[in-house]
Amino acid sequence: xxxxxxxxxxxxxxxxxxxxxxxxxxxxxxxxxxxxxxxxxxxxxxxxxxxxxxxxxxxxxxxxxxxxxxxxxxxxxxxxxxxxxxxxxxxxxxxxxxxxxxxxxxxxxxxxxxxxxxxxxxx
Numbered sequence: 001x002x003x004x005x006x007x008x009x010x011x012x013x014x015x016x017x018x019x020x021x022x023x024x025x026x027x028x029x030x031x032x033x034x035x036x037x038x039x040x041x042x043x044x045x046x047x048x049x050x051x052x053x054x055x056x057x058x059x060x061x062x063x064x065x066x067x068x069x070x071x072x073x074x075x076x077x078x079x080x081x082x083x084x085x086x087x088x089x090x091x092x093x094x095x096x097x098x099x100x101x102x103x104x105x106x107x108x109x110x111x112x113x114x115x116x117x118x119x120x121x122x123x
Contacts, residue, residue: 003021005019006022007019011121027076030099032049032101033052034050036093038092044109046106047063050071066083066084082119086123091119092119094111
């Protein structure tokens with residue numbers, strides 16, 4: 001079972017970008033799929049997550065209203081659509097899967113694991 005984040009790149013502040021999370025080896029069914037990020041010199045943090053079965057989503061305050069998590073059942077892919085990007089959104093973005101949901105106000109310093117994708121926002 002392997003998670004692969006992809007789609008990162010360099011964008012200007014105010015622009016949009018979509019990153020993807022693909023799972024191989026099984027489906028996301030019965031899992032929560034979360035996006036985390038780690039900026040240079042900063043701790044890993046939760047960004048948002050989605051309940052694969054229900055489609056319910058949760059966002060941290062800093063991205064609420066700008067980022068959207070969605071899923072494609074047929075492709076077994078979770079997307080993070082990022083709009084109105086800011087320089088402080090620059091980070092390596094990772095996806096994780098968990099049976100249990102994350103707490104939007106909890107710390108997840110060690111959750112940025114695996115193959116992330118770099119998003120760079122220039123101002």
